Amino acid sequence: MNTTHNVLIVGVGGQGVLLASEVLSSVSMEAGFDTKKSEVHGMAQRGGVVSSHVRFGEKVYSALIKEGEADVILAFEQAEAQRWIHFLRPEGSIIINKYKLFPPIASMKGFDYPEDPIGAVKKRTANVTVVEAVKLANGLGNSRLVNTILLGVLSLRLDIPTQIWEKVISERVPKGTEKLNITAFQEGRSQQ
């Protein structure tokens, strides 16, 4: 029996995908799970595609999630949600940040940004949550809170006590912004 939880976090280099998966893996370790996380650093830093696999459970071998086996996908960008949707298992759910980033190559012939990435994702699964995290973050007065808001939404899909999330987030964010980040996390948790 496989009780390993599989979370895939995706986005574009520089968006904070790696920080988010860092928080999630610390949270699951603190919750007592064996945890593995895998991603590739390198070229991804320069505006490339970034994906981070986080797996936790009693005993985890492979750090990589198989295609079609992610329980949750958290996408920081719409086209990236579409790029990685084939990793979702049939009953899985996907959270999409309503945000678009155009790669410079979009200026060239034959490379068009997808017309309706969220629509394309909805064709493949009913379990889609769209979050306007940028708007929410600006509402809280700081566009950098996008990351924490999305983690708040993610936390609703995983059975780990809120206190652990809040503890890890407080340890990870810049000093002095702990309170603001907890508010952002709660803001994420109020999205449904």
Next chain:
Amino acid sequence: MKAILSGNEAVARGCYEYGLHVATAYPGTPSTEILENISQYSEIYSEWSPNEKVAFEVAMGATFEGARTLVAMKHVGLNVAADPFVSMSFIGAPGGFIVVSADDPGMHSSQNEQDNRYYAKFAAYPCLDPSDSQEAKDFVGSALDISVRFDTPVLFRMTTRICHAKGVVELGERKEYEIRGFESDIRKFVVLPSHGRLRHPMVVERLNKLREFAETTDLNTIEKGSSGIGVITNGVAYQYVKEIMPEASVLKLGMCYPLPLQKIRSFAGGVERLFVVEELEPFIEEQLRAEGIACEGKRYWSNLGELNPEIVEAGFAAAGILKSAPAAPQKEEVIPRPPVFCPGCPHRGLYYSLNKLKALVTTDIGCYTLGVLPPLSAGHTCVEMGASIGVAAGMAKTRGDGRGIVATIGDSTFLHSGMTGLLNTVSNGAGITVVIADNRITAMTGGQQHPGSGKTLAGNPGIQVDLPAVCRALGANNIREVDTYNLEEVQTVLREEMDKDELSVVITTRPCVLYPSENRKKYKEPIFQVDPEKCIGCKACFKVSCPAIGESDEKTAKGLPKTYIDELLCTGCSVCSQVCPTGAIQRIE
């Protein structure tokens, strides 16, 4: 206490716990974070050396003194350090010596995917190959023990998925070891032919002892399964095998060279079918076949790229062991995102200009290699670090004319292995233009210091080598500096130099905008905006390939999308404003 660590962080932690004294490296993905993390421990002397060969040599000196020592590099770095690597085998490692080679199957950020386990066989080193972060830490201790016990350097081979994946690691305390000091013995430490002839039999004997050790060490473990299937595996492949084949018997080779042949024979005897699952080349499989041990491996798993659970599963399905997996879910076609220069990158103006001037560009390895990609499209050859200058000189010599040939090389790369190429160009006289793209940092690998950065690995003030003076000392007399934020200046200077059949060196002066992180604030100049009234949608500005420039929802009268500049991303470098034909891009005062 437990922590969640990457393989690289775990190696650094292992170095701390197992009493390492000295660590050296030249950065290279995926190995870089090992030294970055070691540098936080004041108990260990650590340094960035200008290249892998020098890093290896400094480390050798340390272990000759009796220090417990590690040197780290990416797989191709070992090619650079291959000369001392091979010779050291004859000498041994009095203090304990680990060579980390971080291989990059799948070429996430490398030019090739060579399998460096072969280096172990080639130079008669034992090779350890951890399969997760916990082992990455533990194996540092095992490697040092083996090294001291057998007086041998040890190859510690990792791969991208081990280096960068994180897992839970149990932490321990540091144990201290004494440094004995150098004990002179010229037959050991001076590799004259006469001494080498005495040492070579010692190498053979050492390898035989290591073979015996391999049979009993708990680095090589058997997990008995309930099926008749046996799998020999190592490194990250072990994890995929456990995931996909929970019932199989598994022999995990934590030490993949030399092989424990008796153990393997008895393991093979206890199973109905024996498989070898290993990433990249059939390193283990070939040795089993040579010994007449029947096994199946590369027939089912390609030697190209990385393995993953799907590939391991498909291989066992092809072998008739597993039911064929259900068809993989269909992928969506989505626009690619090739890596690009950061907004404000000092390299942008250089490659835009080289393209405009239609230069024949031999380029080199670093962020600036991205100048090869469209739409900048400036760069015709790139091989390995330092090659640009030699290749340009070879072309010029063959043509009998160096005009229009430009070698571009980064500062870290120039200091790594470009200086000798320049010296050769001076002494043999090729009329090329050499551009040193000096952004004052090793940017591609994440911003490491080098002798031109003004800081050491530990963050202490260091020298900032004077590049024009170095070039002059190497005999180049025509040296010019340019600001790549000024396209006219760059193009004028390059045109003048490319038009001469004489060696010239052009050095760019703008620092990287991303590293060190202080630069991000320092270079945030007043930013630019597109005046939609003036934008004609010609996309000339897209040609500078800046991530801050995108299409807006507004259209021109002809229906062409207008351009906008993302204010969060723009650094105010002004390059795009210099290419706009209508002056629509203006600084916000």
